[in-house]
Amino acid sequence: MEAKTSDLSLPSDTKSSISKPSTSTPLSSATRNRDFLFHLEAYLAKRDGVDKVLKIARYASKIILASSALPETHSLSQRLKSFDSSVGVSRKAFRLGKFVQDINALRTTRFNSSNRRHVLLGLIAYGGEGLYYFVEQFIWLAKAGLIDPKHSRNFQKISAWAEFVGFIGSISLKIDDVKKLNKEKACFDSNVEITAAKGAKCYAQVERERALGKKIVMKKLSIVQDLADGLMALADIRDGKGRFSSPLMLSCAGLLSALISTHKNWVSC
Numbered sequence: 001m002e003a004k005t006s007d008l009s010l011p012s013d014t015k016s017s018i019s020k021p022s023t024s025t026p027l028s029s030a031t032r033n034r035d036f037l038f039h040l041e042a043y044l045a046k047r048d049g050v051d052k053v054l055k056i057a058r059y060a061s062k063i064i065l066a067s068s069a070l071p072e073t074h075s076l077s078q079r080l081k082s083f084d085s086s087v088g089v090s091r092k093a094f095r096l097g098k099f100v101q102d103i104n105a106l107r108t109t110r111f112n113s114s115n116r117r118h119v120l121l122g123l124i125a126y127g128g129e130g131l132y133y134f135v136e137q138f139i140w141l142a143k144a145g146l147i148d149p150k151h152s153r154n155f156q157k158i159s160a161w162a163e164f165v166g167f168i169g170s171i172s173l174k175i176d177d178v179k180k181l182n183k184e185k186a187c188f189d190s191n192v193e194i195t196a197a198k199g200a201k202c203y204a205q206v207e208r209e210r211a212l213g214k215k216i217v218m219k220k221l222s223i224v225q226d227l228a229d230g231l232m233a234l235a236d237i238r239d240g241k242g243r244f245s246s247p248l249m250l251s252c253a254g255l256l257s258a259l260i261s262t263h264k265n266w267v268s269c
Contacts, residue, residue, distance in 0.1 A: 042269040049269075051094045052262040058087040059254035066247035092140035095133050102130030118176070121169045128166025135159040160236035167230040171223055178219045185212045218264060225260040228253040 043049040061080045064070065070077040109122030135158050142152040188209065231253050235245040 039266070039269055043266055046265065046269070047094050048261075048265050051091055052258055052265055054087050054091050054094075055258035056255065056262060058084055058091070059251050059258055061087075062251035063248065063255060066251045089140065089143050092136055092143070095136050096140075099130045099133035099137075102126040102133065106130070118173070121173045121176075124169030125166055125173055126169075128162045128164075128169060130166075131162035132159050132166055135162060156236065160233050164230060164233040164237060167226050167233065171226045171230070174219050174223050174226070178216060178223070181212060181216045181219065185209075185216065188212060218267075221260050221264070225257045228257040228260075232257075 044053075061084050065077065065080055065084070070080075103126075105126040106123065109119055109126065135155055138147060139152060139155045139159060141147045142149050142155060231244060232250050235242065235250055238245060240247075
């Protein structure tokens with residue numbers, strides 16, 4: 001599980017950049033953008049890219065285990081459990097220092113927004129996610145054996161609550177963003193209709209309309225992702241008890257979240 005507010009607007013200097021080594025074969029930038037292997041290289045060069053690949057693998061194995069497709073005594077079942085545990089620890093290592101992006105996001109929200117509601121929701125979203133990532137570092141150290149494992153449970157409780165609170169702010173912010181984008185699209189569509197009455201729509205108008213539609217879809221997918229991850233955070237808070245805490249349901253929610261975040265990261269490369 002992990003919080004998903006990182007797709008909210010951040011200043012360009014807070015986003016990771018990818019430098020590629022020069023190749024002997026000259027390729028235009030357009031060719032690079034179309035080439036699958038260059039795209040894959042850029043995706044895997046980002047720690048979020050590798051993290052999401054591991055997340056897909058982990059929750060796919062969880063689904064196999066939760067579905068009882070294999071007997072518990074089967075050797076493959078035991079290997080999948082070991083794989084699940086190992087990947088879980090590895091993913092936590094990828095989050096070292098990730099809380100810094102939330103500190104920067106908090107600074108940006110505080111100084112660049114005059115909307116009090118937006119500032120408050122930003123504090124909840126980025127503050128919760130930042131605390132979650134910060135505590136996750138200690139959970140990793142406990143699982144790695146550097147910190148006494150007896151503290152792990154307390155860390156996990158703090159982490160789950162911080163993550164859940166962060167999702168409340170994140171979802172609220174994204175719902176506001178969807179409303180703004182819908183209003184912008186409605187206003188744009190009305191202006192396009194007036195223009196179209198006078199003549200054919202220009203290429204820029206068509207591209208702008210398409211871009212707005214894509215933004216709305218991506219925001220809605222982000223909300224679905226936050227809801228899926230929020231369900232898992234709630235299950236952690238309740239120690240896996242409750243109506244919506246079955247292992248299979250949580251595993252499916254985790255895989256859905258992983259696929260959505262993978263798609264978002266792939267598109268943004």
